[in-house]
Amino acid sequence: MLTRRILILIILVAPSVLCYSSSTIPVVNAAEQRIQFLPYAAEGGVTYYYFWGPWDWPHYYTYYYSPHKVPVTISVEGVPSQYSTTLKVDDSSACTIPGGGTVYVEVNWRVAHIFTVQSYVEGIEGERFHCPANSWYLERFSALTREVKAANTFTYNVEYLLSVSSPYGDATKISGWYPKGSSVTLSTPNIVEVSTGIREVFDSWTLDRSLIKNSTTDIVLNSSVEAKAEYHKEYYLQVRSDYGTPSGSGWYKEGSIANIEVEKELPSEGLMGFLGGKRIFDGWSGDVASRVNAADVKMDSPKTVSAKWREDYSRPHTILALTAIIIVVTSIAIYRSSTAIISKRTPPPEESSRT
Structure with missing residues (x-):
């Protein structure tokens, strides 16, 4: 039996929709031999396909095409080629098309058709492919000639x-899908007052492995x-004192140590101060108990501390006491001196009577 490689013309009978992939139409089996379609040609309303394949001469096969x-x-x-989309013709699934691929679909040219692919094709996590125009309308042909060509790229x-x-x-609210290269603005409040003495302060945006310190920033996707x-x-520390200049009031990060301080002593006001009277620091009261004027405060909640004072009038009292003594002694001395002078100037009573 002689096997030859010859060119044979075959006319095929096709189903309502035929879908072939790649630039050539898929392999069919004829007489247990693998026969491959080559590109088609259309003429006179009949589609012709040419085949190359081994044949047992003189056998040949004829198929009729609509x-x-x-x-x-x-x-x-x-x-990408590792992903694919489903093609539908008039709402009926026709075939699957790989990324970057091409298929050839046989349809009735006397009626209009709608070709549709998936709007979205999922890629790796966080990636997808969107076809904005995922539907294509093919109008009916008034006549079929060799020049008729119908094609569309999604x-x-x-x-x-x-x-x-x-x-x-x-x-x-800005979470969602964006086209590649889109610029998006991230924005969040710098400071949020949670309650009295408590607030939240912005640190940074964490983007995968990078940090952005600005609360408002633009990123490109x-x-x-x-x-x-x-x-x-952060917690607020309020440092109060009726006297002096207390320091340490302000906002502190949770868990941090704040330093508070006020003068150890201050001069009293008015005469007492003039005479050396003093106000002496007598400890902290409130959320901190300490006897020293410079103390550390752990900020694990909002806190209020107040400086206590006591008056020290020991020196003015001493001065006043000494002054009083001096005044008394001086007064006595003056009194005695004046009394003696008066006594000397007054004559005895007998001499007066004799005269």
């Missing part, structure tokens, strides 16, 4: 997922991004 079919070329761009654009988390503000706003808690 004269109402026309080949349509459908391509997909923008999707183009996908890559999108990335932005996930935003923040305990405050509206930053989470060239991959999926997880953005988290980091805050730390």
Whole structure:
């Protein structure tokens, strides 16, 4: 039996929708031999296919093809080859098209058709491909000639997922999918008053492995991004004193140590101060108990401390006592002196009577 490689013309009978992938139509089996379609040609309403294949001469096979079919070329761009999309013709699944691939679909040319692919194709985590125009309308042909060509390319654009988390503000509302290269503004409050004496202060945006210190910043999405706003808690320390200049009031990070201080002593006001009277620091009261004027405070909650004072009038009292003594002694001395002078100037009573 002689096996030859010859060119044979075959006319095929096809189902309602035929979908072939790649630039050539898939392999079929004829007489247990693998026969491959080569590109088609259309003429006179009949589609012709040419085959190359080994044959047992003089055997040959003839298949009839519907004269109402026309080949349509459908391509997909923008999707990596490891992913694929489903093609539907008139709401019926036709075939699957790999990214960057092309299929050939046989449809009835006497009626209109709608070709549809998936709007979204999922990629790796946080990545997807979006086809904005995922539907194509093919009008019916008035006549079929050799020049009739129908083709459409569905183009996908890559999108990335932005996930935003923040305990405050509206930053989470911008979470979602964005086209590659999109510029997005992240914004969250710098300071949030939680309650009296307690607040949250912005530290940074954490973006994957990078840190951004500004609470408002722009980022460009060239991959999926997880953005988290980091805050730390602060407590307010109120340092009070009726006298002097106390220091240490302000906001402190949770767990930090605050230093408070006030003068050890101050001069009293008025005459007492003029005479050396003093106000002496007598310890801290409130949320801190300490006898020293310079103390450390651990900030684990809002705190209020007040300086206590006592008056020291020992010196003025001494001065006043001495002054009083001097005055008394001086007064006595003056009195005695004046009394003696008066006694000397007054004559005795006898001499007066004799005269």
